Each structure stands twice: as C-alpha cells, then as structure tokens.
Amino acid sequence: MLRQRYVVGIVWGLMVGGCSTEVDLVAPEARERLVVYGILRTDSDSQYIRIGKLFVTRGNAANYASQNDLSVKARVRLRDESGREWLGIPETVGKIPSQPFYPIHTVYRLHMRPIPRQRYFLHIEVPENPSLNVEATTIVPSPPYLARPESIVYLGPTPSYPSIDLTKKIIFTFFPQYESHLPVLAAAYELSFFFHYRKVVAPGDTQQRRFGLGPIRVPHQPTTRAQAYTFAEKALLRQAYASIQPETGMSLYDASPLSQAWGLDLTAIDTALYQYLRANDPATTDFTTVKPEYTNIRNGLGVFGSAAPARRYFRIDPCSEYLLRLNNAPRPYTTCNLE
Numbered sequence: 401m402l403r404q405r406y407v408v409g410i411v412w413g414l415m416v417g418g419c420s421t422e423v424d425l426v427a428p429e430a431r432e433r434l435v436v437y438g439i440l441r442t443d444s445d446s447q448y449i450r451i452g453k454l455f456v457t458r459g460n461a462a463n464y465a466s467q468n469d470l471s472v473k474a475r476v477r478l479r480d481e482s483g484r485e486w487l488g489i490p491e492t493v494g495k496i497p498s499q500p501f502y503p504i505h506t507v508y509r510l511h512m513r514p515i516p517r518q519r520y521f522l523h524i525e526v527p528e529n530p531s532l533n534v535e536a537t538t539i540v541p542s543p544p545y546l547a548r549p550e551s552i553v554y555l556g557p558t559p560s561y562p563s564i565d566l567t568k569k570i571i572f573t574f575f576p577q578y579e580s581h582l583p584v585l586a587a588a589y590e591l592s593f594f595f596h597y598r599k600v601v602a603p604g605d606t607q608q609r610r611f612g613l614g615p616i617r618v619p620h621q622p623t624t625r626a627q628a629y630t631f632a633e634k635a636l637l638r639q640a641y642a643s644i645q646p647e648t649g650m651s652l653y654d655a656s657p658l659s660q661a662w663g664l665d666l667t668a669i670d671t672a673l674y675q676y677l678r679a680n681d682p683a684t685t686d687f688t689t690v691k692p693e694y695t696n697i698r699n700g701l702g703v704f705g706s707a708a709p710a711r712r713y714f715r716i717d718p719c720s721e722y723l724l725r726l727n728n729a730p731r732p733y734t735t736c737n738l739e
Contacts, residue, residue, distance in 0.1 A: 434472060434532050436702035438522065439673060440514040440540060443709050447510040449476050449488055451524060454701060471506040472532075475525040478510050480518055486510045514706060516542040517585065522704050536697045536704035541586035541668040542577035543708040547626065549664075551712060560657035561713045566637035566720040567736070573628045574666055574710075576620060584622070586668035586708075587675075590615035591629055593664045595640065597653040597726070606652060611643040615667070617677065637720055638738060646725035653726055655715070663713045672696040673705030 438449035451472045476488030488508030514520060519539045526532040548571065549562040564570060572591065576584040592614030598606035613636070621627050644651060653661045669677075679694035695701045719736040721729035 432529075432532065434474075434524065434526070434534050434697070434700040434702075436522075436524065436534060436536065436697050436700055436704060438536075438702075438704045440520060440538060440706040441709070442514055442516055442540060442543060442707070445511065445513045447478075447512060447514070449508040449510065449522070449524075449704075450505075451476075451508065452505075472526060473506075473528065474508070475527065476508040476510070477523040477525075478512070479521050479523075480515075486512045514540045516540050516708055517582070520706070524700075532700075534697050534700035536672075538670055538672055538696075538704055538706045539585055540706040541584075541670050541708050542579060542582070543710040544586070544589055544666050544668050545575040545578045546572070546666055546710055546712050547575060548573040549712050549714050558657060561659070561715055563715045563717060564662075565717040566640070567634055567717060569633045570631040570636060571628050572630075572664070572666075573626055575626050576668070580625070584620060585670065586620050587671040587673075588620055588669050589618045589627075590667045590669060590707075591618060591664065592616070592667075593636065594662075595644075595653070596661050597644070597651045599644075600650045600652065609644075609651070611640055613639050613643075614665075617674075619674075634738060637723065640720075640724060641738060644724055646723065650725045650728055655721070655727055657715070658713075659715065660713045662716060663711055665709050665711050667707050667709040670706045672703055673707060676703035676705065 433454040435452045435454055436449065438447070440447050451474055453472055473490075474488075477485055478488070479485040488510050490506050491509050492504050493507055494504055517540065519537060522534075522536045522538075524534045549564060551561075552559050553562045574589070576586055592612065594613075595611040597609055597611070599609045600606050616629065618627065618629055653659070655661070675694050676696075693701060694703070696703060696705075718729060718732045719734065721727065722731050722736055723738060
C-alpha cells in the first residue's frame, strides 16, 4: 500500500478565506474527488457554493494550486422538502490577494434566502464525470434571541440603542431561539463584534476603518434554557484600543442614539458546520499527527451547512469614548483609565 500526501486544494473563500489542508492518508490509489464548501445564511438573498478538486502532488502544493485552475464545471441544484428547486449560476471570482492560489475561480450562486427550520438538499452533478457527483443536506437553525443587550430602549420619548459600559464586566445573555417550545437545531453559536469609524490621518482627511473581534465560538448547552458569554472587566475595551490605536490620532464616528457604528452578531450554526470548524480549528489541531477529516458531503469532501445570525447595535460609555479618542470626547469627571 502506497503512502501518499493528499492535498485538498480549494480556496474555501467567501466566508472563511483561503486555505490548503494537508492530510496524510494511506490509500491504494489517488481517487479524484470533489471538495465542496457551501453555507446557507438566513441574512442573505444570495447563497454561494464553492467547488474544487482534490489533487495529489509530490511537489510544492502552493505552487501547484497557483498554476492550476481547480474549478469544476458542474450542475448545482438546491431543493427544499416541498420540491422547490434553485439552480446554481456560475460566477467568476478573484482569489484573495494574500493566498497562493489560481487567480480566478468559479463559484455557483443560488438566488434564494433559506427559511429557518427547513431542510435543504444539495445536488452537484459533473456531466463529464458522473462518478464525481455529490450530495449533502442541512437543516437551517433558528436565529438566536439576544436578551441582553436589548434591541431598543427609550430615554424618555426618544428611542435609542442600549448603552454598554466597556470599562465594566459585560455579560451577553441569549436564548437559543425565540420559539422556546420547539427543539433547538443549533449546535453552537458564534459571537462577533464590529465598530465602523473614520481615522483622522491629516487635517480635513479621514479614512474609513473597521474594528472587528471574533468569531468567538460558544457550544450549545442543552441543559440550560438561557446562555451567557462574559467579558472580563475592560477586556473588550482593551481589544478595541489595540486595534484602533488612539495614540496615533483621533477617530470620528456617529454617536447618535440610533447609530449603527457599534454592533454585535450572534450566529447560530448547524451541526455540520460546527463539526467542520472544530476539526479544522488550529487551536485544537495537532499537526504532528494524521488529522481526521470531517465532511458531510457524500462521495466528496468539505461541508454543506447553514447559519442564522441575529444582530444588535449598541452605544458605548463616555470613558471608553475618551480612552479611544473618539470624537474628541472630553475626559469624564470619574476615574477613567485602562488599568
């Protein structure tokens, strides 16, 4: 039996960027297979399916991938349990600049928005080689319900997004879904934060910037009705400080009561996507041993999963504004520091 090094050559793209994963396998021969990446998202009217080919090389895998188009001409179909069907439209996209892959690739776009708690079936047919045909299925989870922070608060008659004090310990509380009487379909949740602002680079000149943190993966806890994720005191503030670098200059942002500059996303993910992310998480992978591949693609590799996000916007406290040098905020009268 011949030991060969199989290299999964595909830019996972569109959601998680590009990668090539090396897997040591003991196999009698190199069998051509498809590698599929597709995540149905309830917050988008366009879904994308990425298809590539498993390839074998005894040379440099990155060089091979950069010189060979791994796209596959296929017929991509998606259907639901009622029999409604959508056909994938091929589109050419460019590679991520920092990745050593072929300059362009073909993805398949499906013009549809998945419905939570519905099952979807993916069929990929390769007319030139029917032995490569693959199938997969996913049940879309319901979006989580964020209890804290709230969606809207009222300061007298004026609506406003809730305020979060970044200098304090922060507890985000959520329920797996709004429909508490139905079975939970999510296997885990991903928590992400963002902040849109403009960096002052010269008098009268600003540049659009974005601070992002996450995703932070939180497994579903079936034994508790509500779940929570806690940031230690000033932990989120320090992350923002390191990214924004206020010591290099002031920044500007919309600080109005209904500003959407600061926000968080909590995304429910199905079992297939959760298992795939766990198997490929560098924090839990031992690269000195043979790494098992997770896939729910029948007759192929990769993942076909689903995700349902929920979003909340929030405002921040005066001390954090001052420390981050936002809008030339004055120093508060209370104690205000990063220590």
